Amino acid sequence: MAEIPKARDFFESSSAALADHELRRKLESASARHLDHFAQVKAEFPPYDDERDAAHRIKTNAIAHLDELLIQLTSKLEERGCKVFFAEDAKQASDYIVALAKSKGAKNVVKGKSMTTEEIDLNDAFAKAGIDAIETDLGEYIVQLRGERPSHIITPAIHLSKEDIGQLFTEKFGIEYTAEPEKLTAEARSRLRAIFLAADFGVTGVNFAIAETATLIVVENEGNGRLSSTMPETFVAVMGIEKVIPRLEDVSHFLEILARTATGQKLTTYTSFITGPRREGDLDGPAEMHVVILDNGRSSMLADPVLREALNCIRCGACLNVCPIYRRIGGHAYGSVYPGPIGSIVSPNLFGSAAGYLPFASTLCGACKDICPVKIDIPRILLHLRWKESTGKHPLKWPRKIERARRGARRFAKTARFPRTIRALGKFAAMVLKPFAHNGYLRRMPGPFGNWTTYRDFPRPRPHKRPETERPPS
Numbered sequence: 001m002a003e004i005p006k007a008r009d010f011f012e013s014s015s016a017a018l019a020d021h022e023l024r025r026k027l028e029s030a031s032a033r034h035l036d037h038f039a040q041v042k043a044e045f046p047p048y049d050d051e052r053d054a055a056h057r058i059k060t061n062a063i064a065h066l067d068e069l070l071i072q073l074t075s076k077l078e079e080r081g082c083k084v085f086f087a088e089d090a091k092q093a094s095d096y097i098v099a100l101a102k103s104k105g106a107k108n109v110v111k112g113k114s115m116t117t118e119e120i121d122l123n124d125a126f127a128k129a130g131i132d133a134i135e136t137d138l139g140e141y142i143v144q145l146r147g148e149r150p151s152h153i154i155t156p157a158i159h160l161s162k163e164d165i166g167q168l169f170t171e172k173f174g175i176e177y178t179a180e181p182e183k184l185t186a187e188a189r190s191r192l193r194a195i196f197l198a199a200d201f202g203v204t205g206v207n208f209a210i211a212e213t214a215t216l217i218v219v220e221n222e223g224n225g226r227l228s229s230t231m232p233e234t235f236v237a238v239m240g241i242e243k244v245i246p247r248l249e250d251v252s253h254f255l256e257i258l259a260r261t262a263t264g265q266k267l268t269t270y271t272s273f274i275t276g277p278r279r280e281g282d283l284d285g286p287a288e289m290h291v292v293i294l295d296n297g298r299s300s301m302l303a304d305p306v307l308r309e310a311l312n313c314i315r316c317g318a319c320l321n322v323c324p325i326y327r328r329i330g331g332h333a334y335g336s337v338y339p340g341p342i343g344s345i346v347s348p349n350l351f352g353s354a355a356g357y358l359p360f361a362s363t364l365c366g367a368c369k370d371i372c373p374v375k376i377d378i379p380r381i382l383l384h385l386r387w388k389e390s391t392g393k394h395p396l397k398w399p400r401k402i403e404r405a406r407r408g409a410r411r412f413a414k415t416a417r418f419p420r421t422i423r424a425l426g427k428f429a430a431m432v433l434k435p436f437a438h439n440g441y442l443r444r445m446p447g448p449f450g451n452w453t454t455y456r457d458f459p460r461p462r463p464h465k466r467p468e469t470e471r472p473p474s
């Protein structure tokens with residue numbers, strides 16, 4: 001199971017990330033580029049909101065009938081010659097896949113991009129069994145070379161610049177340093193091509209699984225998913241139970257919104273429709289195909305009437321791009337394979353109470369809800385999780401510094417019930433802080449408020465004017 005740091009570690013890792021100005025610059029520029037592309041393709045596609053409504057409706061309905069759809073999917077997959085394995089948790093899933101690879105005598109494993117295999121820590125399980133598993137998505141390949149985890153669910157190497165990657169390739173491959181993306185991509189491509197040609201075992205994730213036809217849909221941009229699923233003799237598709245949707249005709253609604261919100265494209269370059277192993281007369285495809293369907297805490301999310309909405313997620317990553325917290329601390333600080341707003345919801349359920357502090361890592365600004373292509377009410381679910389956490393049997397132990405801030409917030413909440421007191425305090429603060437202000441902003445706040453201005457300026461408080469409704473008639 002992927003390791004989740006305790007609250008203190010999260011506090012420390014997020015503080016360290018926040019102080020890394022170069023990391024913040026990379027995250028800001030990459031997220032802003034994603035959002036610009038998204039705004040453009042959305043504006044060019046007027047039916048976007050209708051497609052979003054349709055996707056929300058289909059997903060909500062699918063989650064409500066998950067049991068029936070999974071039974072239908074399983075029986076259709078078996079009809080098509082696939083072997084289906086239901087894994088209750090991450091260990092069962094990775095044990096099954098590694099045992100299968102061993103039984104096939106697999107030596108060269110290739111992996112298409114898949115967050116679910118990150119969730120079950122499949123690379124580590126392969127490594128422990130002495131099997132080399134190579135990530136073949138370019139971003140994943142880069143972070144694997146660095147011995148890191150992805151820092152974004154769509155763009156795993158978002159925290160790196162082309163110069164970082166140039167240095168990495170020089171170190172690992174002994175080639176002359178270059179920061180030209182075309183040359184770096186060509187280098188990775190030629191190395192990966194040789195790996196694909198030697199591969200005897202392939203693993204990918206699944207974006208959508210159609211219950212009606214047993215079609216598994218893999219959406220990607222580099223062809224690594226297609227090669228991982230067709231070149232090796234044994235292919236394993238790994239999916240969470242929530243990936244199933246009822247009909248083939250439903251998928252077009254998701255394809256219209258997924259690429260737009262994920263990468264600002266009209267459609268991804270490769271959309272593979274996989275329907276079982278190689279049949280007689282087929283020119284390519286695996287001789288054997290397995291489908292691992294993973295629960296790992298999803299059933300308990302399903303049982304919670306508020307949380308179950310999070311199972312609608314299609315992992316587009318857009319909520320990360322708009323999140324003011326993610327954009328400042330990046331994915332690694334969360335300590336979970338699923339960072340950002342959706343990660344703060346799913347991680348406590350997939351990885352247990354150690355990730356219980358993540359729902360608090362949000363300003364609840366609502367930008368994630370606005371952009372989510374399947375209209376998940378993320379702030380509402382975060383509040384629900386906070387409530388569950390603070391009323392549970394084992395409330396979190398926060399670092400002292402955070403505990404002090406929480407006590408301060410509670411005191412403020414009490415004071416805020418008295419408008420006159422707040423106005424008087426505002427007047428006092430405006431007067432005391434006036435000499436420290438520069439162009440209407442405070443660069444450094446005095447005393448215990450200094451933490452506010454460590455990473456940003458604070459607007460100078462101004463004397464509060466009483467609202468019209470509270471003023472006596474003249």
Ligand code: SF4
Nearest residue numbers: 313314316317319372
């Ligand atoms: S919660 Fe919504 S915006 Fe975030 S990754 Fe999932 S589908 Fe995308």
